[in-house]
Amino acid sequence: MAMGSTNQRPKRGKSAFVCNACGAQLPKWSGQCPDCGAWNAVEELAVPVAGPSRGRGGYAGGAGGAGGAQVQDLTGVAPEQQLRYPSGIDELDRVLGGGLVQGSVVLIGGDPGIGKSTLLLQACAALGEQRSVLYVTGEESPQQVSLRAHRLSLAAERIRLLAETCIEHILAAAGAERPRVLVIDSIQTLFTDSLTSAPGSVSQVRETAAQLVRYAKLTDTTVFLVGHVTKEGALAGPRVLEHMVDTVLYFEGESCSPHRLVRSVKNRFGAVNELGVFAMTDKGLREVRNPSAIFLSRHDQAVPGSVVLVTREGTRPMLVEVQALVDQSPLANPRRVAVGLEQNRLAMLLAVLHRHGGVAMFDQDVFVNVVGGVRVSETAADLALLLAVLSSHRDRPLPLELAVFGEVGLSGEIRPVPNGPDRLREAAKHGLKQAIVPKANVPKGGVEGLTIRPVLSLAEAMEAL
Secondary structure, eight states, rough: HHHHHHHOOOOOOOOEETOOOOOTEEEOOBBBOTOOOBBOEEEEEEEOOGGGGGGGGGGGGGGGTSSSSOOOOOOOOOOOOOEEESSSSSHHHHHHTSSSSTEEEEEEEEOOTTSHHHHHHHHHHTTTTOOEEEEESSSSOOHHHHHHHHHOOGGGGGGGEOOOOOOOHHHHHHHHHSSEEEEOOGGGGOBOOOOSSOOTSHHHHHHHHHHHHHHHHTTOOOEEEEEEEESSSSSSSTTTTHHSSSSHHHEETTTSSSEEEEEEEEESSOSOOOEEEEEEEEEEEESSSSSHHHHOOSSSSSSSEEEEEEEETTTTEEEEEEEEEEOOOOOSOOOEEEEESSSHHHHHHHHHHHHHHHOOTTTTHHHHHHTOOOOOSSSSGGHHHHHHHHHHHHHHHOTTTEOOOOOOOSBBBEEEOHHHHHHHHHHHTOOOOEEEEEEGGGGGTOTOEEEEEEEEEEHHHHOOO
């Protein structure tokens, strides 16, 4: 009897060990993840057993693969233009590459309270005039969403609302409503009944996102996903989440500043590194049509350590103010602080200034800041940074109507940057009269109203001042 009962014992399901922090799969449980180093982040997850239709026979060219996709020549695939439609918010359309694409999945991440839900609720109200919209909230109650819509004076009758966190129920409701735009706020609150792990875990986020992506592609529905971020600023959850979606947007901004920036870091239907600028008000997010005007201080008189940089974000040239403060250091190792710029590049440029400009900063504290909370990652800020540092060090102000851009090489040469003529036209449009730029960026016909001083080396730029 004992032997017979053992034969009737049910089979034990398979399990896997996955790190909640980075998504790495491990052969056994460990207190620390060997990939990312996170402690107590490894958990055991049940692996669902594949059915007979998911067996290996389907890949062997037999009956299981007869109904699958066929191999074809790329020349036989007709390129179709993606149909776009406006979201009702021009700055959001700019970041998306010109508008929303049917069947696309957009992931928006940002710090808590930055304005992600506010932006999407305003977009839903604008989209509701032409298309059906379903807003799924998993973090807030319907009363909270209604209160926000009332505060923003939005047309609430255009938005269908669902408070649900189970992905199967959400997809069933979406199948009945048939919305053209689906908003999920947020992906970390969803779960699927097929997994036993808690909502927000690696397996839950991956599986729920995969089902939403599949639904978007099959029904040509535009899906917005709101994602949480970690304390380092990266999107929480598995990295595969960013690979599955079509577009990844980051919402940036300082808590003490009313300005909000929406930056595109991935876009399968448009250019990346586009930037949308908003201002947070008591009536929601307001578009900033001319961001150069808000990032310039416009001093009454010239002050040392300040210079106007013409940077470029995506397809938009933009004027920002770079400020520098150089002071005698009481420390053995002087401080190098860069806000909005790369700190390692600041140290490298100070070495170039010493070697090729003859100005030593080894006993000086150097602080550099980009006004308005903007982050400048391109090398076109090199020349403006050095001239601002030099102006503060010598306590001699630069002209108020001066614009500067250019990359500085290790040998002291001033290298050209992309789209120089567009930058110069943007500077002239805002009333600037002079510009110090790389010689290769000077247009043949010049720019009306702008005196351009081309330079080839750091020494020439210092002499031009």
